[in-house]
Amino acid sequence: MADVLSVGVNLEAFAQAISAIQALRSSVSRVFDCLKDGMRNKETLEGREKAFIAHFQDNLQSVNRDLNELERLSNLVGKPSENHPLHNSGLLSLDPVQDKTPLYSQLLQAYKWSNKLQYHAGLASGLLNQQSLKRSANQMGVSAKRRPKAQPTTLVLPPQYVDDVISRIDRMFPEMSIHLSRPNGTSAMLLVTLGKVLKVIVVMRSLFIDRTIVKGYNENVYTEDGKLDIWSKSNYQVFQKVTDHATTALLHYQLPQMPDVVVRSFMTWLRSYIKLFQAPCQRCGKFLQDGLPPTWRDFRTLEAFHDTCRQ
Amino acid sequence: MGVTCVSQMPVAEGKSVQQTVELLTRKLEMLGAEKQGTFCVDCETYHTAASTLGSQGQAGKLMYVMHNSEYPLSCFALFENGPCLIADTNFDVLMVKLKGFFQSAKASKIETRGTRYQYCDFLVKVGTVTMGPSARGISVEVEYGPCVIASDCWSLLLEFLQSFLGSHTPGAPAVFGNRHDAVYGPADTMVQYMELFNKIRKQQQVPVAGIR
Numbered sequence: 001m002a003d004v005l006s007v008g009v010n011l012e013a014f015a016q017a018i019s020a021i022q023a024l025r026s027s028v029s030r031v032f033d034c035l036k037d038g039m040r041n042k043e044t045l046e047g048r049e050k051a052f053i054a055h056f057q058d059n060l061q062s063v064n065r066d067l068n069e070l071e072r073l074s075n076l077v078g079k080p081s082e083n084h085p086l087h088n089s090g091l092l093s094l095d096p097v098q099d100k101t102p103l104y105s106q107l108l109q110a111y112k113w114s115n116k117l118q119y120h121a122g123l124a125s126g127l128l129n130q131q132s133l134k135r136s137a138n139q140m141g142v143s144a145k146r147r148p149k150a151q152p153t154t155l156v157l158p159p160q161y162v163d164d165v166i167s168r169i170d171r172m173f174p175e176m177s178i179h180l181s182r183p184n185g186t187s188a189m190l191l192v193t194l195g196k197v198l199k200v201i202v203v204m205r206s207l208f209i210d211r212t213i214v215k216g217y218n219e220n221v222y223t224e225d226g227k228l229d230i231w232s233k234s235n236y237q238v239f240q241k242v243t244d245h246a247t248t249a250l251l252h253y254q255l256p257q258m259p260d261v262v263v264r265s266f267m268t269w270l271r272s273y274i275k276l277f278q279a280p281c282q283r284c285g286k287f288l289q290d291g292l293p294p295t296w297r298d299f300r301t302l303e304a305f306h307d308t309c310r311q
Numbered sequence: 312m313g314v315t316c317v318s319q320m321p322v323a324e325g326k327s328v329q330q331t332v333e334l335l336t337r338k339l340e341m342l343g344a345e346k347q348g349t350f351c352v353d354c355e356t357y358h359t360a361a362s363t364l365g366s367q368g369q370a371g372k373l374m375y376v377m378h379n380s381e382y383p384l385s386c387f388a389l390f391e392n393g394p395c396l397i398a399d400t401n402f403d404v405l406m407v408k409l410k411g412f413f414q415s416a417k418a419s420k421i422e423t424r425g426t427r428y429q430y431c432d433f434l435v436k437v438g439t440v441t442m443g444p445s446a447r448g449i450s451v452e453v454e455y456g457p458c459v460i461a462s463d464c465w466s467l468l469l470e471f472l473q474s475f476l477g478s479h480t481p482g483a484p485a486v487f488g489n490r491h492d493a494v495y496g497p498a499d500t501m502v503q504y505m506e507l508f509n510k511i512r513k514q515q516q517v518p519v520a521g522i523r
């Protein structure tokens with residue numbers, strides 16, 4: 001019975017306490033029975049009242065007595081100790097019918113598993129932090145936690161600066177026209193029209209590109225109320241594919257300290273799609289593969305490849 | 312709409328028009344194209360009425376009034392080498408009123424009907440061209456939806472045409488040459504159909520047996 005002792009429960013007092021509870025409950029129900037029955041028939045009204053009051057008093061006293069007894073016993077029972085590693089759930093181990101309710105072993109298993117998970121998640125988080133895909137510079141390593149939450153400077157560039165960078169890029173590429181608008185406050189949205197080949201909607205946050213959608217030259221890029229439609233995708237598979245590649249390019253071109261260079265590199269890469277329908281694949285030499293032209297453009301050489309033909 | 316190429320597919324040796332169409336559509340299905348409803352393009356010829364011709368003896372111009380199921384609310388009126396007018400379907404009623412100036416040529420109605428197929432961004436329509444009761448030939452229309460400049464995607468279109476027309480792949484349609492950098496439009500497709508129909512009309516002397 002070492003287990004029981006370690007739990008710190010006086011079993012004898014416990015059993016007595018249970019019977020005390022039973023006694024208390026029956027005396028309480030006697031009180032209510034007496035109230036329910038009310039005054040029984042006696043010869044005189046006075047007699048009736050007297051008998052009822054006496055009976056009621058008796059009952060209340062026995063409730064009081066039983067309650068005192070229970071209080072005394074509950075002090076003897078003592079508290080279950082709290083130094084069990086699993087606290088109250090440790091008491092599950094006392095269940096003698098292991099086969100029917102294997103709760104305790106399951107609990108231990110789950111505990112071990114969650115411990116391991118936490119450990120591995122910690123390792124993974126450390127590794128991922130070294131090769132961050134986030135393009136803002138404000139979250140390097142654990143030390144960043146302690147720093148007060150400061151906006152990275154590249155996120156609070158004045159709109160005028162963003163306008164200048166964009167209009168410089170616009171002038172750089174004659175076959176590309178960029179229309180900048182700010183429908184939702186300070187964040188800029190660009191509508192880039194590349195020759196008569198395609199249109200690109202670029203959603204910016206300061207000078208970071210958050211999202212791009214590529215559509216056909218003859219496709220509608222506005223919603224019914226005349227705003228740029230930044231959610232719906234192109235109806236054509238070729239532009240859906242180019243949209244995927246453009247999103248990949250956003251992750252490839254990153255230089256948190258020089259966001260203007262990033263935007264310029266991205267636009268230079270995007271410009272190579274002017275020959276989307278005219279350039280055969282540099283690997284297989286064909287125009288079509290599964291009905292699609294070469295939709296991939298190499299990030300450095302800007303050469304055209306089919307999605308499956310790139311290395 | 313995208314750049315479209317309309318061409319004629321010759322009837323295969325020893326086969327009927329219907330059999331050749333089936334061969335072609337089976338090839339498309341093997342390629343992975345999916346059936347997507349039907350289509351119809353029709354064309355009626357009008358003469359300039361004799362009473363309106365000048366005394367200089369100038370020849371009456373032919374006008375073609377066409378419909379395309381792809382544009383169900385429109386009616387196309389074309390002159391050979393001339394302008395193309397795109398109007399509402401009410402235009403047909405107007406033509407009846409203009410009887411004094413334009414007279415419909417007898418039994419000139421020619422049309423092509425068939426199945427639409429979708430393959431990736433390509434739309435392929437294989438149709439049987441009929442004049443009156445008899446089948447006269449096969450039309451093949453290929454549209455590449457994403458591109459709007461004919462010269463940009465001709466090579467790409469050619470590669471696709473070759474994949475199921477083989478040796479019967481056509482050359483670049485004449486309308487591609489006229490409009491170097493302009494955006495391709497529905498009228499360009501109608502001009503191609505008009506030219507195709509005219510070509511088939513001239514072949515009509517061939518007796519029915521020749522079509523088999």
Ligand SMILES: [Zn+2]
Pocket residue numbers: 281282283284285286289305306309
């Ligand atoms: Zn390739």
